[in-house]
Amino acid sequence: MAARSRSVLVLTNVSDVTADAVLRVLAERRVPVVRLDPGADLHTDASLTATYCVGGQRGTLRTSSRELDLTDVQSVWVRRPSAYKGPSDLAGQDRRFAAAQAFWGTGGVLSSLPGAHYVNHPWNNRAAEYKPAQLAAAQRCGFHVPHTLITNDEHEAREFTAHHAAGAVYKPLWNTPYSVDGQAQAVWVREVRSPEITEAVTACPHLFQAKVPKAFDVRVTAVRDRLFATRIDSPDLDWRHRQDRMHCTPIDIPAPVAESVARYLTIFRLTFGAFDFAVTADATWYFLECNPNGQWAWQPTGITNGIALAIADQLERGHHE
CATH class of the missing domain: 3.40.50 (Rossmann fold)
Incomplete structure (x- = not known):
């Protein structure tokens, strides 16, 4: 039969x-x-x-x-x-x-x-979406992680941003829908200075991070042990803000970064992960975040096709992969 x-x-x-x-x-x-x-x-x-x-x-x-x-x-x-x-x-x-x-x-x-x-399994996705958990795992995996503060204390926030002479940035801990006068708004990563911080910080936790003096960004898309890397050159601090102004090219991944990616996927039990890095002039790759269900079809055609094939292989073979 x-x-x-x-x-x-x-x-x-x-x-x-x-x-x-x-x-x-x-x-x-x-x-x-x-x-x-x-x-x-x-x-x-x-x-x-x-x-x-x-x-x-x-x-x-x-x-x-x-x-x-x-x-x-x-x-x-x-x-x-x-x-x-x-x-x-x-x-x-x-x-x-x-x-x-x-x-x-x-x-x-x-x-x-x-x-x-x-x-990925939806429960693993959810566990991997907490930014504090991402940062803790990234440190354990050997990634370079920018100095980061999560707080609802305005004095701690002011002291942190004032301490970093090269600058600090603010990032939302979750992409919560937000609108002004009925118009949807995106909360981008933005530079923040100590005098801007008010008692409004006490309303909820805020994530502040030392600004990385990056030369360019990199997106690494991982499908188990198959890695696809795109260099992103953009005039913006947050390249997602104006994607029509960014330029994408393939880039090689340093072996230590690839090894850390593998360890990170294992910690969260992920098959797929979209990792974002800021790379400095001396070729130091700083971990920014990993979206366990990130978009990937915006990358160069060769990389997009490779990711599609890798995901299709996982789905077709199941646990035999």
Whole structure:
């Protein structure tokens, strides 16, 4: 009897064009794929059922075009699914209740598929998104880490920024949605001086960091032991601010940095990670952060294609990779 073909489950929103690069590779290889945005699709034309009993766990995902036995899922790619917000025809506490039940119920089912290989597991993603945990892990892994302060004490913040004659920067600890007069605003990394700091700092923790005298930035995209590095030359402190002004070229990764990347992925149990570095004129690579689910399709075509192939390999082979 022929073995059943095992499927790849891709969890992402309908507008995620980055996912398309990997899905094209999987289609060329004739790998069965089911794409689902659980935060949205389960309110429209999809359903999810899971059963836990003596003898094991089973479940079924039904969409408008597919019916998937959850025991047949070989790999799960957790890309960019929508947040669980609850059905749009509910309001107030009813919608909040439904959203919470979906987060813990649907999210729990999809995070616990027996035998599935996750890229990355959502719980590992969440653990790796805490910037204080990133900095602590980076130090243990041997990365150069800029002197950093996290505080809600305005006096500590002023003293820290005044101490660094070369300058200090402020970074948000999380990309929390923020708007002014109804217009969405991005909070970029920005230089900050001691006189600017007020008692407003006491409202919440703030991250201040010694400014690295960088010559350029580097993005290292890691897919397990396959590393892809892009040098970024930008006129801005935060190259994300005006990406149309940055210039990207491939760059080699020093062996000690590659070894530290491997140790970092192991600590957080990640298959994928997007590492950002600031590189000084003397070729010192300073760790800035690692996004466990960062965007990568904006890089030069050769690097983007390489990353797509590496992710497709992980999903196709599952735990055999």
